[in-house]
Structure formats: structure tokens, C-alpha cells
Amino acid sequence: MKSLKLISSAIAMLMCFVSMAQERTITGTVTDQSNVPLPGVQINIKGTKNYAQTNYDGNYSIQAKTGDALIFSFIGMDSQTIKVKSSSVINVALKESSNQLQEVVVVGYGESTSDYSTRSYDRAERKKAKTAATASVALQGKVAGVQVQNNAVYNPSQNVVIRGAASVSPKNEPMYIIDGVPAKANQMSKINPNDIKDLKVLKDAAATSIYGNKASNGVVVISTKNELYKNLTEQELDKKLNIMPIPSEPTQEDYDSFVENAFESPRTAPLSTFSIDVDNASYTNIRRFLNNGQQVPKDAVRVEEMVNFFKYTYPQPKNEHPFSINTELNDSPWNSKNQILKIGLQGKNIPTEDLPASNLVFLIDVSGSMSDANKLPLLKQSLKILVNELRQKDKVAIVVYAGAAGMVLPPTNGDEKQTIINALDQLQSGGSTAGGAGIELAYKIASENFIKGGNNRVILATDGDFNVGSSSNSDMEKLIEEKRKTGVFLTCLGYGMGNYKDSKLETLSDKGNGNYAYIDNIQEANRFLGKEFKGSMFAIAKDVKIQIEFNPKQVQAYRLIGYENRKLRPEDFKNDAIDAGELGSGHTVTALYEIIPTGVKSDYLAEQPDDLKYTKTETNSNNYSDELATIKFRYKKPDGDKSIEMVQVIENKAVALEKASDDMKFSSAVAWFGLKLRDSKLVSNKSSEDIKKLAKEGLSNDADGYKAEFIRLVEAVK
Incomplete structure (x- = not known):
């Protein structure tokens, strides 16, 4: 009897250990003390390299085990560490750092002087971050209608938004004046806050009446204690702030060239x-x-x-x-x-209820080139929008490719949304780009699960940068023309910038009974994959x-x-x-x-040719x-x-x-x-x-x- 009790205890302990060690999806929302969602908050699992970031709505998702410590960090906020317990939902409200700028004054006309103290932040949890604070961060949360957004962890720079003026750019970038000299955002972000004597924010008419139309998005005026940057040229300012020149245009994006259609005569080209x-x-x-x-x-x-x-x-x-x-x-x-x-x-x-059943295969590029925030992370959020549109009779499989191709989710019913979403959440980028192998496998799975009279479709999501296997446009064209004969349609979703290969994705969609969309943000994903789901996915x-x-x-x-x-x-x-x-x-x-x-x-008309000797070009005599x-x-x-x-x-x-x-x-x-x-x-x-x-x-x-x-x-x- 005693040995039986010991065995029972051992089994219970083992089950407890397995439960504790099993990873699950932790989700939640991160806000500030005013309950405003915070995008870009980094969530690290303490002692590991695993991390996630909140999206535009402050939501996050991360794989963690019971007992793991989640560290929530955001520039300008005190970090919080929360242990994972039984609940799979952890919502966090971050507090502003206590050591921060005391005052920022928004003015129209006139002079205003304020004292500033350096705003420092705990960045111990932000991998490889080297800059403690910047002038742009000094504006965060201190002026109504001013927002500062971090662009990157390893090379911190900020986008400053002054609301109150319409702009095509989501950044709504203001004008910057440093010691009386117009400056750029990256220059302003490099200034040491200890050097700042005075900082002003001008908005609306107060800005444009002084600086003209260039100030329609507001002005940030900075004066340094010893006028360190007065009368410098843009190049001299870059040099003094140790800013390396960067190319203004992407150098590795690829577009097919073509010649604009010319005017033609209906007599010679009817x-x-x-x-x-x-x-x-x-x-x-x-x-x-x-x-x-x-x-x-x-x-x-x-x-x-x-x-x-x-x-x-x-x-x-x-x-x-x-x-x-x-x-x-x-x-x-x-x-x-x-x-x-x-x-x-x-x-x-x-009507949606009358649409045929769908047999979808998500073909996802998880190569190293997809690591940027506007690539794989945006891609996963995009496909979740599509998953929400699926019905019980629809099926989804997921194929990924990097150095090789593999299936990470077998065909799964559309009403098993959490299973599909969990598979998406687990995807990480790394390796080379075997696009050809991925296409082969995706079409194989789509063909094996073909629904006669249904919507059979491969959805390829990538930056188009194929570099292993079939990679040239002509190779990809031949491959996709062959796969088109299976009756499976193709949708191409393009992501990213810098090395974006538009020409490949256009070729694939043109030759593969397909359509093609470039997803530049989550709003576009919601339009193409949500609001226009039927037009995008059902021919x-x-x-x-x-x-x-x-x-x-x-x-x-x-x-x-x-x-x-x-x-x-x-x-x-x-x-x-x-x-x-x-x-x-x-x-x-x-x-x-x-x-x-x-x-x-x-x-715009070329010279008309002389009358031809052997060919008549007379107009039909009928009226x-x-x-x-x-x-x-x-x-x-x-x-x-x-x-x-x-x-x-x-x-x-x-x-x-x-x-x-x-x-x-x-x-x-x-x-x-x-x-x-x-x-x-x-x-x-x-x-x-x-x-x-x-x-x-x-x-x-x-x-x-x-x-x-x-x-x-x-x-x-x-």
C-alpha cells in the first residue's frame, strides 16, 4: 500500500511537472496609466532570447510556460516583470518613468524659457540598445497631441507626431529647428538632452505664420545651452552629431521595366x-x-x-x-x-453563405530576410484577419520555406481558428529562401485536398526574395504555369521594403491564375483580406x-x-x-x-505612312x-x-x-x-x-x- 501511494505521488508530481513545462500562448494588452494602448512594447521571457512586441492596438502574443517571468519594457516607462501562472491572459498597465522631463511648453508667438532635466530610462532589457535618451523622447507624453514612436531597437530613432494638421504620412513629421537652423528628425534625435536649454512646440497657425507651409505639421524648436549647432550646414550638423550618410532610395528592390503604351491608328492597328x-x-x-x-x-x-x-x-x-x-x-x-x-x-x-468551400494553403516565407517588423510579424497579423473570415467547411494548411520547405499545419477546418492562429504565432524567421521548393509543396498539398467546384487556392506571403532553387523570373514563370494546370488559383501577398522583389510576385500572380496585393500596413491587410475577402479569394x-x-x-x-x-x-x-x-x-x-x-x-501623332501599294486601308463604306x-x-x-x-x-x-x-x-x-x-x-x-x-x-x-x-x-x- 505504501509503495502504491509513492507511485501515485510520483505520477502526480510528474503530471504537475509536465503541466508546468508545457508551453502555451499568452496574450494580452499593454496600456499606459490612462488606459491608452501602447504599440511597440517589448515582452521578453527572462533568461531566454524569446520576445514579442505589441501591435498597433497594444495587443501581444507570446509562447511561454507556467513559471516564466515576462518582462514588459517600453521607452519612457518603468519595466514590469510578471510571472506566468494559470491564466493565459495577462494585461499590463505601465507607469511613466519617475526620472523624466519636468516641463515642455507649447507656444504660438513670443519667447518662453523652461528648465529641463535629463530623462533617463532603464534599457537593461532592450537588447544592444546604446543610447540612453534623446531630445525627441523628451516630448513623449508631455504635450497634448504629441506622440513619439521608436523605429528600431538596435539603432534607436523616433518619429514625432504633432496632431492638429492633416498629413498623408502616418508619421505626420513636424519641422525641426536647432539653434535657428532647420534640421532633420535623425539629427534632432542625436542631441544630448543635457545640452538642451529650451524646447518649444508650435502647432497650427502659430507654426505656419512663422515658418510657412513647411511647418504645416508643427514645429519643434530646440535651443542648446551654448548654441552648439548655430550656423552649421546640414552636412556639418551630420558630422558633428556623428551621423553616417544613408542612401535615400532603396537599392535592392526589383521592378520590371516597361514602355508606356503609345497612340495607335485604327487603320493600321484595328x-x-x-x-x-x-x-x-x-x-x-x-x-x-x-x-x-x-x-x-x-x-x-x-x-x-x-x-x-x-x-x-x-x-x-x-x-x-x-x-x-x-x-x-x-x-x-x-x-x-x-x-x-x-x-x-x-x-x-x-452572398457569403453561397460561396463554395475553400481549400487554402498558406505558403509563408520564414527566411532571414523576413525578420523586419513590416514583414513576418505583419504577415502573421494579416493572415489572422483572413482566418477570422473562414467557415467550418473551409480548410487551411500552412507550408513554410526558408533553407527548405515543410508543412507546419496539416489541413485544418476553418472553425478551429485558435489552432491555426497558434501555428502562425510560432513562426520565426531565419535561413535562406527556397521559394521553388515551397511552391512545389504547397501545390502538392492543395492538389491532394482538391475540392471539386470549390475554391482551391495557394496564398503566397513573402518579400519575393527567392535565392535558392528556382529563383529567376523565367524559372518561376515556367514553374507556376505548370502548377496552374492543377486548377489551383494563386494569391500573392507582398511585404517589406529595401529588398522587395515586386517583379517576381507580379510574374507569379500573372501566370498562376492569381491576384497580387502589397501589404504596407495592417489597415491594408484588413481591407484586402477582411473587407474585400470575397473579391480577393473567390473567383x-x-x-x-x-x-x-x-x-x-x-x-x-x-x-x-x-x-x-x-x-x-x-x-x-x-x-x-x-x-x-x-x-x-x-x-x-x-x-x-x-x-x-x-x-x-x-x-502626339507620328507621321502617317504613305499609301501602300499592295495593301488597302480603306474604311468600311457602311455608315x-x-x-x-x-x-x-x-x-x-x-x-x-x-x-x-x-x-x-x-x-x-x-x-x-x-x-x-x-x-x-x-x-x-x-x-x-x-x-x-x-x-x-x-x-x-x-x-x-x-x-x-x-x-x-x-x-x-x-x-x-x-x-x-x-x-x-x-x-x-x-
Whole structure:
């Protein structure tokens, strides 16, 4: 009996030990004492290298065991250490550090002097941090409407935000004045707080009336005790503050180059044929450049993807076809003698409950290049948004690749959300990038679990930096064209900057019955994977092609705006073996043509060729004076192999731009801005003010504010 009791005790102790040693997901929210969420708080497991950070909403998730000590640290706050007990939810409220700046004064006009003490912080838990405090940190939490955000742990610098003025940039960066000299944010952040004599913050009219429009986001004015930096040039200030020069443009990003579509004559090129494009990665990538204050690479601008980022109010289809066709003809806003033809498609909106079951494979890049905060950490948060949209009948598997590829989650029902989320939370980056092996494995799993009549799709999430196995664009193109034959669709999600490989992701999506989005922030993830989940993930028509024949009696010349890498040969239109774009549930697609009417003199037209000896180019003698063009569409059902054709005649009824629809005005403004960014030689007027004016005239149906955000982007480019 005694031995039995000993065995029982041993088993109980063993079970207790196993329970204590078992890792589980700890979640929670970190706030300040005012219950305001704190983004960027670092959570370390004491004695290990494991850590996590809070997201934009102050939420975090980390794998830990009972008994582990979690250390919560944030610049300007006292660190807290909390032991993991039975609960899997730990919420923390951090207190401001007691040794901090005593006073900061916000002034409009006049002089103000205050005494400052150095603000120091406990950074023992912040790995390799070398700088104790900066001038920008001195502003944190001390002025209403001023926010300081850390950019990195190893090279600390801060973004200072002074609320009260609209800005396209989420940083809302103010102007800096150091000892009377305009300075940059990284220069201000390097100043020793011990050297500061006086610091002022000017906002709104108080700032602009003194410093002009450059101060529309506020001004931070710093005076040092001995005027250490007075009369220095920018280069001299950098040298004195030991700031190394950094390149202003990313040097390893990769974009396919292309030549802008030229004007063509309907007499010599009677047919214009192209594939639809529902991608909008170019727009969000451009937004990232502009928000970071960088110049946009010319080849990063694909005008059709900019136009198709926005949704327009086209009517739902009323017949057996999966989309409606809508056209509009107006005067051109940038070339007054020309006209713009808008062609809009509206995909049928299918109720969520009627959508087919999904067989999804998340193919996730966990290589070393994905370690940045805007890569794998943002990627995991993005896919959680998609997971929340899944139903019980949907299935998800997760494949990862770095030096090799492997499956970390077998096909799992969509209602087992926590299981899927836990698998995502455990992903860490490291190693090289065997993208080809990952694609092979993902398609293998998708094919093995293929749902006939369902939504079978691989979702590739990466920065596109493949460097092991199939890596060149041509190799990847051949691989994905072969995999397309399985009937599995492809969605590409791009992340990151600096080494971003746009060209590879565009190639994959174009050739893989797919679509492509660039996720620059969590809001974009919520739009593409949440609000527009049905359009992004459920195709209602595939291989959608457009062919238009212009009437030479009415059209002297035409050009397709954008779609340069989607153009097809005339004979490709009826060839069902030729791949084209996919249309999702509720999706809209818009294409714009610029037209030079017959009889108009134009500087953009080449010399007309002499009459040909052997080939006649006479116009059909039939009277089609009321027709501008005839447009044809071909598409296949998602699981079909034979295309279906639609035909529609476009009447020659142009109206003045001021009488155009809001959709026409706004889509034209977006295209105009794209042509400006590409420095198009076919646009005579590139005024940002005129672009903004037209966009504002078309500003409607903007519940989520995307169109208003576009107008702010235009304002940023002079």
C-alpha cells in the first residue's frame, strides 16, 4: 500500500511537472496609466532570447510556460516583470518613468524659457540598445497631441507626431529647428538632452505664420545651452552629431521595366486586346514610398493597378453573365483636344453563405530576410484577419520555406481558428529562401485536398526574395504555369521594403491564375483580406479578355492607359490556351483609353505612312457614324475550359468633363496622377493642383476614406 501511494505521488508530481513545462500562448494588452494602448512594447521571457512586441492596438502574443517571468519594457516607462501562472491572459498597465522631463511648453508667438532635466530610462532589457535618451523622447507624453514612436531597437530613432494638421504620412513629421537652423528628425534625435536649454512646440497657425507651409505639421524648436549647432550646414550638423550618410532610395528592390503604351491608328492597328487586371499592389507600394518621403521608382508605377485599387458604383449584372459592362466617354482632363473612354466591369456579388468551400494553403516565407517588423510579424497579423473570415467547411494548411520547405499545419477546418492562429504565432524567421521548393509543396498539398467546384487556392506571403532553387523570373514563370494546370488559383501577398522583389510576385500572380496585393500596413491587410475577402479569394470568372475595335471614322488614334504587361495579340483573344486575369465576387475592373478624334491635330501623332501599294486601308463604306467602337469580352467559368463571348457597341456620345460621373472624374484623376509619377511624355498638364481638383470633384462613395487618402497623396507630390 505504501509503495502504491509513492507511485501515485510520483505520477502526480510528474503530471504537475509536465503541466508546468508545457508551453502555451499568452496574450494580452499593454496600456499606459490612462488606459491608452501602447504599440511597440517589448515582452521578453527572462533568461531566454524569446520576445514579442505589441501591435498597433497594444495587443501581444507570446509562447511561454507556467513559471516564466515576462518582462514588459517600453521607452519612457518603468519595466514590469510578471510571472506566468494559470491564466493565459495577462494585461499590463505601465507607469511613466519617475526620472523624466519636468516641463515642455507649447507656444504660438513670443519667447518662453523652461528648465529641463535629463530623462533617463532603464534599457537593461532592450537588447544592444546604446543610447540612453534623446531630445525627441523628451516630448513623449508631455504635450497634448504629441506622440513619439521608436523605429528600431538596435539603432534607436523616433518619429514625432504633432496632431492638429492633416498629413498623408502616418508619421505626420513636424519641422525641426536647432539653434535657428532647420534640421532633420535623425539629427534632432542625436542631441544630448543635457545640452538642451529650451524646447518649444508650435502647432497650427502659430507654426505656419512663422515658418510657412513647411511647418504645416508643427514645429519643434530646440535651443542648446551654448548654441552648439548655430550656423552649421546640414552636412556639418551630420558630422558633428556623428551621423553616417544613408542612401535615400532603396537599392535592392526589383521592378520590371516597361514602355508606356503609345497612340495607335485604327487603320493600321484595328484591334486592341488585353487581359483584365484586378491587382492593386502598385498603388499600395506607391503609397508606402510617398508616406516614407521617398521618390517613387518609375517602373513601380502601374497605372491600371492604381485605378483598380478603388471601387466604383457600377450596377450588378442582370443576366446570366458574371459581370456587367459599363462605358462612358468624356473630354480628357490632361489633353483638352482628346477624349477618355472608360470601360468598367462589375463582378456579381455572391452572398457569403453561397460561396463554395475553400481549400487554402498558406505558403509563408520564414527566411532571414523576413525578420523586419513590416514583414513576418505583419504577415502573421494579416493572415489572422483572413482566418477570422473562414467557415467550418473551409480548410487551411500552412507550408513554410526558408533553407527548405515543410508543412507546419496539416489541413485544418476553418472553425478551429485558435489552432491555426497558434501555428502562425510560432513562426520565426531565419535561413535562406527556397521559394521553388515551397511552391512545389504547397501545390502538392492543395492538389491532394482538391475540392471539386470549390475554391482551391495557394496564398503566397513573402518579400519575393527567392535565392535558392528556382529563383529567376523565367524559372518561376515556367514553374507556376505548370502548377496552374492543377486548377489551383494563386494569391500573392507582398511585404517589406529595401529588398522587395515586386517583379517576381507580379510574374507569379500573372501566370498562376492569381491576384497580387502589397501589404504596407495592417489597415491594408484588413481591407484586402477582411473587407474585400470575397473579391480577393473567390473567383467568379477566369481568363477574362477584352478586345476593342475602334471606328476610324470617329477615332484618329487611341492608346490604352496602363495594362502594358497585360496586352495580348489579336489572335490570342479566341485562343482558350492563353491565360488572362481573374475576376472575384463583387470586384470592379476599370480600363481607360485616351482617344484622338478624327480631324484633330495632335503633337502626339507620328507621321502617317504613305499609301501602300499592295495593301488597302480603306474604311468600311457602311455608315457607322454613331458608333465609336465595338467591344468584346471572353471569359471562362472558374472550373471551365471553354470561353464564353459577350459583345457590346459603344456609341459616339462624348460629354464635357464637368458633366461626367463621379466615377469618371475620380478614375481619370488617379490615372492622371500615375502618368505624372511615370513622367509620361504623352501628358501636357502635370499639375498636382489640377489633379487634386478633379479628384475632389469625383469624391463620393468613400465610406472608408481611401479616396480622401489618395487626395492627400497627390498633395505630397509637387
